[in-house]
Amino acid sequence: MSALVIKDLHVSCSGKQILKGVDLTINPGEVHALMGPNGSGKSTLSCAIAGNPNYVIEKGDILLDGKSILKMTPDERAKAGLFLAFQHPLEIPGVNLGSFLFTLFKQRFPKATHVTFQREVNEALKQVGLPQGFLERSLNVGLSGGEKKRVEILQLLLLKPSFAVLDETDSGLDIDSLQAVSKAVNSMKSDRFGVLVITHYNRILEYIRPDHVHVLIEGKVAMSGDAGLPKALECKGYSWLKPEAVDA
């Protein structure tokens, strides 16, 4: 269904070349992890997938269900079933979280009633461990880093995308939050849902077990492996994967 195929992707931002030919195929039902040092282009990849206009696709393609999404606006991509959980979710003052979620929910499921929404939102709140009172808050305003991440996953649960990118959802989370968030993501696992988990740490991958792990170095996938790869990285670091090291 929702295979996400990234082909020879070259992306620049503010005139700077960041991705230099990324290839990645994520099939429905699969969990992929993307790791790599700071500045290697992990967030750039997530922004390019979601369609952030500040990121220019120089070459290559991104395909969803066999069709290029490059000409689609971010909202069209969301409607096609993509979801990006932001590394730094934006604060939108004065926008009530509850009515915001309802707006999104109605848009994705036009036939849904308010009762269905209520049921699902309450269930999702429970899963991410947030109280109902949170719905009365302004969207992300004054929330801690961890709370913001939970609100991202709350939206993920409600919108049920066919493909999600979690951009460093684990950073800034304490153990309890990490467990709650991971459990929530795991609850979405099905053969109709694929996910790319971008992270610096092995920790989240202990909870959300990846089928494939990729390491991004200087804008290219330097290595791919299975769930055992992160452990190796934890011991050896990234330096041995750098182009000059490989060449040597």
Place this chain on the structure above:
Amino acid sequence: MPEQVTVNATYEETYGFHDEESTLFRTPKGLSEDVVRQISAQKGEPDWMLNLRLKALKMFLAKPMPAWGGDLTKIDFNNITYYLKPSEKTEHSWDKVPDQIKKTFDRLGIPEAEQKFLGGVGAQYESETVYHKLREDLAARGVVFLDTDTALKTHPELFKKYFATVVPPGDNKFAALNTAMWSGGSFIYIPPGVKVEVPLQAYFRINAKNVGQFERTLIIVDKDASITYIEGCTAPVYSTDSLHAAVVELIALPGAKVRYVTIQNWSSNVYNLVTKRAVAHENALVEWIDGNLGSKLTMKYPSVYLKGVGARADILSIAYAGKGQHQDAGGKVIHLAKDTQSRIISKSISKDGGRTSYRGLLQVAKGCTGVKSTVQCDALLLDEKSRSDTYPTMDIAEERVSIGHEATVGKINEDQIFYLMSRGLSASEATAMIVLGFISEFTKELPMEYAVELNKLIQLEMEGSVG
């Protein structure tokens, strides 16, 4: 419902339509002593009022045009009809209002709103109030809600005591013009201790071309009484300009609570130059909830004189300026007694080259200890062509006070737009959501029916914007 849009197809369809001009009487174009005498004679007024009008006309002619605020040089005072009487008298049943005029108000949804949630309604068309009605149970509790012309005849004692005391004729050029030419408006008196739970509403409609509307509103809320008053206004879209110069005087006696809500949505050919002022006595609360969406130029700074110990003022305003519009708005509070409190919150949005200005005054007299005041003005610019300025004035003559002031000017944040779009909202939906969030402090104070309409309006305005 009494709000909407500026100069686009939607305004034209919803509010910008016009009827044929039906006039029983109109003064010749231009202003003169003779015109003032004709107006007064039409109304059969007492001499003191005619004399006040004539005195005010002299003041108007003697005063220079304000050199600050917006561009007033294009107003042609000789091309304006100052008084235009559309019907025989003020009716108390919609069925008796002339068909064509009734149709206009039907289309604007006024009779429907009256049935649903209002305690009383006044409807002004050109210079005169064509319909006025107060719910019987409120009348039985002594509430007076009349058009101002009728009230002058039925409540002369209150008139003599309060009329032109809060805004004297010579206060400013347009207050002088209003005092000379005034016609229509609302008169409200709430007796001591009477708390009116449902809002009273007045709707002002200009239909003819090149007319001036000069309604005069006088509200007196007696001890420990309370009231919410709402006014809305619209006009057809014409290529030539009209003038709306109202004066509102509001007196809140000790312990009274008054909330005055305005949703100004004139078409973009109307100059809207209004003086609104309140006096708050001991422990009274005055709230101006002021929404400015339409007009070519608005100059309006609702003000409160805090005269009694413990009195409070709350001025909450939003201004939206689109193409060709200038909203010069704000608020003024003058603390004249101890332990008085005030809060001014102003939010402005400029788009498509529109211009908003915040102009405010906060004054604390010597000896007024224990004063607390906060002023917050935030501007949001939706594009590079638009403009926003802030002109705050503070004059604090007492040291033992607590004053806070905060002003921000922001551009719409592209990252916020991208964030919302990544959740499935279009660019214009995302922009509208951010703008609605920006003015939510204002919207949440409106009765629900008005909040819904205001949100729709903003969503319409944001369509086709940003990319």
